[in-house]
Amino acid sequence: MRTLTTPRLLLRPWRDEDLPAFAALNADPEVMRHFPECMSREDSDALALRIRVHCAEHGFGQWVVERRGDGVFLGVVGLQRVGFEAAFTPAVEIGWRLMQAHWRQGYALEAARAALRFAFEELALAEVVAFTVPANLPSQGLMRRLGMRRDEQGDFEHPRLPVGHPLRPHVLYRLTRAQWQELADDA
Template sequence: MPLIETRTERLLLRAWRDSDLPALAALNADAEVMRYFPVPLNGEQSAQLLTRMREHLDEHGFGFWALERRDSGEMIGVTGLAQVSFEAPFVPAVEIGWRLARAHWRQGYASEAARAALAVGFEQLGLDEVVSFTVPTNRPSQAVMRAIGMRRDETGDFLHPKMPAGHPLQPHVLYRIQREQWRQAH
């Protein structure tokens, strides 16, 4: 499948380059950025993540893209769509997600990039629904989910199967948006 890339007024959602690894590793090593994940990632783990993201892009034509500022060319994070890779009642599903370097928080980049990713999902890929999920305490990501038109599905909240039983990051909230909701808003 040909690789889909997209852009917004300020951002480019693009394929990964080898030169992105240092910025990705710095992003994933930041304890504040990774506070809603089990642990920050070291350089080798970031390299493995980069390989997995590239493989998903190659296989599906979409995935988690490198998020680049168009004005500076700086790689500032990760945004995109991916097949959910674990078992849950709502799977099979495509999720939307984002992770931005702290210097770029609270500037609207996550919502801007996520809207572009949803447009790819609904307009180019013909998806019926996109989901997103996070831990209940991750209020910033939930704010992005609401800002892009997603709605909380409390009946879909779940215990993340990749987290150990009883771990504080095991409970997750689920948000959804259907293609028809997207069309009505756009």
């Protein structure tokens, strides 16, 4: 998986030394408030391994995002194949998770734009999706800033959560290559 560069950021492959910072990210209750629970160190390390395996198998995945000026670990942003069946799958989703200290500074937007450019220019994907719980308004705002459009007909119940779980309902956003190209042409 190749490194992507933006004016302020490096989106790079994983290193073993990223695991403690990733575990801290996944243990932060505010970062994880729209997920079923915070992760233990073991669960976080297992997730990092799954991400690295996905990257090796597909040539893309979640990049580690670090600030170019000082190498600080900001979080993860990237692409992954949706790992469950739904009306919109098979699909590739874009996602992000940043350390709370780095929220509201434009880092997620900058990194996600680089990931979308890679998705459409390098991977030649026809579409990228994103989804979250209805209460996660900051992520939905980022999806809209990226040019993604809500697909209300595609909203779904997350199959990995039990029926009746408060986080089971999810909203779906989509962005096609043609829509992305229009946005890029206008920029």
